[in-house]
Each structure stands twice: as structure tokens, then as C-alpha cells.
Amino acid sequence: MKHIETIASHGAESRSYEGAVSFPIFQTSTYAGSENFSYTRCGNPTRNELEQTIALLEKGTYGFAFASGLAAISTVFSLLKQGDHVLISDDLYGGTYRLIEEIWSRFGIEFTFADLRDLRNACVKQNTKLIFAETPTNPMMKVLPIRALADLAHENGALLAVDNTFLTPYLQQPLTLGADLSVQSGTKFLSGHHDTVCGLLTTSSVEIAQRVSLIQRTLGNALSPFDSWLTLRGLQTxxxxxxxxxxxxxxxxxxxxxxxxxxxxxxxxxxxxxxxxxxxxxxxxxxxxxxxxxxxxxxxxxxxxxxxxxxxxxxxxxxxxxxxxxxxxxxxxxxxxxxxxxxxxxxxxxxxxxxxxxxxxxxxxxxxxxxxx
Ligand SMILES: Cc1ncc(COP(=O)(O)O)c(C=O)c1O
Structure with a gap:
């Protein structure tokens, strides 16, 4: 089993292209006669390399790269349907708050904001399908108990998604603590040089992965080949x-x-x-x-x-x-x-x-x- 520093610097290396040590940028929208790729919205080798690398780093099985952290978070909410309820940390990135208030609440998904440091505040309902926790929270740096929240979600037939932006898989691996999804703004530490906007999502569940793959292909919110390459480059360090x-x-x-x-x-x-x-x-x-x-x-x-x-x-x-x-x-x-x-x-x-x-x-x-x- 490779250590995290080795995975970060070498990547997933799913295939070797002509011995290129830096993974190439596949700047193409379409493919003629490829066995694995048909159209870049649906799949691209550079993005694929990033997605496999983030899955390894997060100790998950499936990784997905999006055009921004918010695109990745929005994909998590896209797993839900009208009438579902989400329990979410009260202190969280303002853009996520706007995504909820301006977009998802209007589609009949119900959100309750709570201080999830204390599970007594976690008002799980019959229709709760997702607990969403940023930890540490932005900007008050509250620390939420990932394992306890995962147990609470699972006892109630819900999923736990953790926003891992502040720590990255180098310092925290939510999937190993019971979370079903780990999501992050790769714009921040993952790419690390103030030059890329991107989002990552990781899971070990094949059902979630199939659904996320469908959403990514259908909404068209995946990361571009060049930004995938920049993120891969940032990840090395x-x-x-x-x-x-x-x-x-x-x-x-x-x-x-x-x-x-x-x-x-x-x-x-x-x-x-x-x-x-x-x-x-x-x-x-x-x-x-x-x-x-x-x-x-x-x-x-x-x-x-x-x-x-x-x-x-x-x-x-x-x-x-x-x-x-x-x-x-x-x-x-x-x-x-x-x-x-x-x-x-x-x-x-x-x-x-x-x-x-x-x-x-x-x-x-x-x-x-x-x-x-
Ligand atoms: C904790 C957290 N999650 C998500 C986001 C959104 O990421 P992006 O700006 O890449 O869409 C941010 C952005 O600041 C953030 O701080």
C-alpha cells in the first residue's frame, strides 16, 4: 500500500503515455476510435487521472472532478429528490448557503441548519436523506464529530457528506471515518497556487458513484482537461x-x-x-x-x-x-x-x-x- 506522499507525487498512473513523466493534457473534445473515451463532457484521460488520484488519496474507490467546489457540492444535492430533508452545519461557506437558499430550496428540498458539534441539535426527521458537515467550519473553525455524524446518518437511513476543503485528504479522510461522500473545493489547498477553480468528490459506494457519474455527464459540470492537469500538478506537492x-x-x-x-x-x-x-x-x-x-x-x-x-x-x-x-x-x-x-x-x-x-x-x-x- 503506497503512502499518501507517494500517491500525491506520482498520481494514479492508470496508463503510461509514451513514458511521459508529467501526465499529458488531453485537450480534445472528442475521440475517434478510442475504446475508453467518446466525448470530454463524459470522460477525459487527464480528468480521469485526477479522479483516480483523488480517490486513492481519500481512500475511496471512485473520484469525480468538477468545474468548482460548488459544482461538486451541487452534485451532492442532486442526489436528492423533492420532499427530502437535509441536516446541515449552521456555520459553512457562504456560497454553499446561497446554493441552498437560492437554488435547491426552490426545488422542494428542505434544509435545517444546526450546530452539529452537539448531536442533541441534530434534528433528524423521517425524510432526512443527507447530513452535510463542513469540518472545520468556514469561518468559525468549529470541529464536527465525523464518526458520530456518520452513525447518526446511517441509523436513520441517510448519507453523510463531509466538506473536506480546509484539511484535504492529507490531514483528514472522512470516508475512513464513516462518511459516504467527501467533497471539497480543490481551488484551495489541493491545487494550491491560487490559479485554478475546481471541485472534487469521492465515495466508495458503487450506487452513489453511478448516480454521480450520470449527474456529471448530464449536467455537464465536469472539470476541463487543462484545469485537471493544473490540479494534478498542485497535488504533487x-x-x-x-x-x-x-x-x-x-x-x-x-x-x-x-x-x-x-x-x-x-x-x-x-x-x-x-x-x-x-x-x-x-x-x-x-x-x-x-x-x-x-x-x-x-x-x-x-x-x-x-x-x-x-x-x-x-x-x-x-x-x-x-x-x-x-x-x-x-x-x-x-x-x-x-x-x-x-x-x-x-x-x-x-x-x-x-x-x-x-x-x-x-x-x-x-x-x-x-x-x-
Ligand atoms: C469550505 C468551502 N467549501 C466549498 C467552497 C466552494 O468552492 P469553489 O469556490 O471552488 O466553488 C469554498 C470556497 O471558498 C469553501 O471554502
């Missing part, structure tokens, strides 16, 4: 990058925690974080994302003041980013819902990159000195 991301994130969390202008730091790698012990059980690392709340509301000079931390919406790339959830990633979430979860005007989110640790701390230090005059 995923393990090495994740180690540096989390080392730098821990240093940033320690620094912020001791800073007089910071009220609270949300990073599961801190022993004081309420999800720290659970993370240690279900993940092999703490990831490279953290959020923090300032004591004051003078956030714009801090957001704009970074020399290394660029003020931009995304995470998981080589360069560090600072994000304002209220107006960026979570702008689609209504204000009262946001504030209930903890997404206040004082909350900022960091994606800690691969720069030198001391340089990053120096940048944070000067950013926190920035104030409106």
Missing part, C-alpha cells in the same frame, strides 16, 4: 505544502493570541480551542486556516495593510491571504444569521501561506498597528 501551511498557521495563531488588539483566535491547533481534542482524534493535523476577532471595529486598515497577507477572497494557496467574511465569503448569509454564528464586523480570516514564518509574523505585527487616523 500537497503533503509538503500542508506541513508548512500548518506550521505557519500555528505560529500566526500563537502570535495573534498574545496580541493586545486581538479578542479571540479561532484555530483548532491551539490547545485552548474547544475542538482541539476531537481534531487530534479524527485528523492528523490542524490545517492552514484560522480566524480571529479584533477588539475594535477598525478593520479596514488591517485588511489593507498587509504586505504579504493580500486582502483577497480564497484560501489554500502558496501566498498568504486575509479575508473579511462579512463582505466577502459570507456576504450572502443574512446579517442576523451571520451574527448568531459569530461572523461579526470584527471577524477576519487568514489563509497562512508558505512564506518565511518570521516574515509573516512581522507582517501581522505591522498590520495590527494600522489604524484609521
Amino acid at each position: 500537497l503533503p509538503a505544502r500542508m506541513e508548512v501551511h500548518q506550521k505557519n498557521a500555528r505560529a500566526a495563531a500563537d502570535f495573534l493570541q498574545s496580541h493586545p488588539r486581538v479578542e479571540r483566535v479561532y484555530y483548532p491547533g491551539l490547545p485552548s480551542h474547544e475542538g482541539h481534542e476531537l481534531m487530534k482524534q479524527q485528523s492528523s493535523g490542524m490545517g492552514g486556516v484560522l480566524s480571529f476577532a479584533l477588539k475594535d471595529e477598525d478593520v479596514m486598515p488591517v485588511l489593507n495593510g498587509g504586505k504579504l497577507f493580500r486582502f483577497a477572497e480564497s484560501l489554500g494557496g502558496t501566498t498568504s491571504l486575509i479575508t473579511y467574511p462579512q463582505t466577502q465569503t459570507h456576504a450572502s448569509v443574512p446579517r442576523d444569521v451571520r451574527e448568531k454564528i459569530g461572523i461579526t464586523p470584527r471577524l477576519l480570516r487568514l489563509s497562512v501561506g508558505l512564506e518565511n514564518t518570521d516574515d509573516l509574523i512581522e507582517d501581522l505585527e505591522q498590520m495590527l498597528q494600522q489604524k484609521t487616523i
Whole structure:
């Protein structure tokens, strides 16, 4: 059995094309006389290589690559039908919230948002067909119990899908903890260089895989050959990058925690974080994302003041980013819902990159000195 670093750097290598060491980009829409491929919406060798690689990394059997993380998540919801109920974490990426409110709720699928850290909040109904859990959650970094949620789903004849974007299979493998589907925005750590938008979905169930394959071919939401190649290229360095991301994130969390202008730091790698012990059980690392709340509301000079931390919406790339959830990633979430979860005007989110640790701390230090005059 190959280790994860070896799979990431070599890929699935399902077939060898003329000895090419970098898997080729099959930039073709159609195929004449191929035994395996007919039309790229339905299948493409480069995408196929990525799909097999992500399946191996997630310790699943079947992998699928989509045009974005949201396309992958939307495919999960496409497994449902009118009248089905979904139990979903209350703190989650704002785009997923918009997908639910603006699209899927209108097709007669019912959603209940709940704080799934505590299963007593998990109001499973007779028609519950899916539990959907982001863990750690975006942006409050709540840690949800994957195994317990899988048991709860299965006792009630439902599926568990986990959004694994923040940790990637290098640090967390939801399928090995009982989840039926692992889904992620490959735009983030998986591709890892702020240059690709993509989504991945993995499962070990043949029934789910057949249905997902049909949805992918029919909705036409699969990843392009070139973006599949970029993601494969990014994946080769995923393990090495994740180690540096989390080392730098821990240093940033320690620094912020001791800073007089910071009220609270949300990073599961801190022993004081309420999800720290659970993370240690279900993940092999703490990831490279953290959020923090300032004591004051003078956030714009801090957001704009970074020399290394660029003020931009995304995470998981080589360069560090600072994000304002209220107006960026979570702008689609209504204000009262946001504030209930903890997404206040004082909350900022960091994606800690691969720069030198001391340089990053120096940048944070000067950013926190920035104030409106
Ligand atoms: C946790 C999480 N899931 C899904 C998505 C959506 O991914 P994409 O932007 O690739 O559609 C994001 C995007 O930020 C995210 O943070």
C-alpha cells in the first residue's frame, strides 16, 4: 500500500503515455476510435487521472472532478429528490448557503441548519436523506464529530457528506471515518497556487458513484482537461505544502493570541480551542486556516495593510491571504444569521501561506498597528 506522499507525487498512473513523466493534457473534445473515451463532457484521460488520484488519496474507490467546489457540492444535492430533508452545519461557506437558499430550496428540498458539534441539535426527521458537515467550519473553525455524524446518518437511513476543503485528504479522510461522500473545493489547498477553480468528490459506494457519474455527464459540470492537469500538478506537492501551511498557521495563531488588539483566535491547533481534542482524534493535523476577532471595529486598515497577507477572497494557496467574511465569503448569509454564528464586523480570516514564518509574523505585527487616523 503506497503512502499518501507517494500517491500525491506520482498520481494514479492508470496508463503510461509514451513514458511521459508529467501526465499529458488531453485537450480534445472528442475521440475517434478510442475504446475508453467518446466525448470530454463524459470522460477525459487527464480528468480521469485526477479522479483516480483523488480517490486513492481519500481512500475511496471512485473520484469525480468538477468545474468548482460548488459544482461538486451541487452534485451532492442532486442526489436528492423533492420532499427530502437535509441536516446541515449552521456555520459553512457562504456560497454553499446561497446554493441552498437560492437554488435547491426552490426545488422542494428542505434544509435545517444546526450546530452539529452537539448531536442533541441534530434534528433528524423521517425524510432526512443527507447530513452535510463542513469540518472545520468556514469561518468559525468549529470541529464536527465525523464518526458520530456518520452513525447518526446511517441509523436513520441517510448519507453523510463531509466538506473536506480546509484539511484535504492529507490531514483528514472522512470516508475512513464513516462518511459516504467527501467533497471539497480543490481551488484551495489541493491545487494550491491560487490559479485554478475546481471541485472534487469521492465515495466508495458503487450506487452513489453511478448516480454521480450520470449527474456529471448530464449536467455537464465536469472539470476541463487543462484545469485537471493544473490540479494534478498542485497535488504533487500537497503533503509538503500542508506541513508548512500548518506550521505557519500555528505560529500566526500563537502570535495573534498574545496580541493586545486581538479578542479571540479561532484555530483548532491551539490547545485552548474547544475542538482541539476531537481534531487530534479524527485528523492528523490542524490545517492552514484560522480566524480571529479584533477588539475594535477598525478593520479596514488591517485588511489593507498587509504586505504579504493580500486582502483577497480564497484560501489554500502558496501566498498568504486575509479575508473579511462579512463582505466577502459570507456576504450572502443574512446579517442576523451571520451574527448568531459569530461572523461579526470584527471577524477576519487568514489563509497562512508558505512564506518565511518570521516574515509573516512581522507582517501581522505591522498590520495590527494600522489604524484609521
Ligand atoms: C469550505 C468551502 N467549501 C466549498 C467552497 C466552494 O468552492 P469553489 O469556490 O471552488 O466553488 C469554498 C470556497 O471558498 C469553501 O471554502
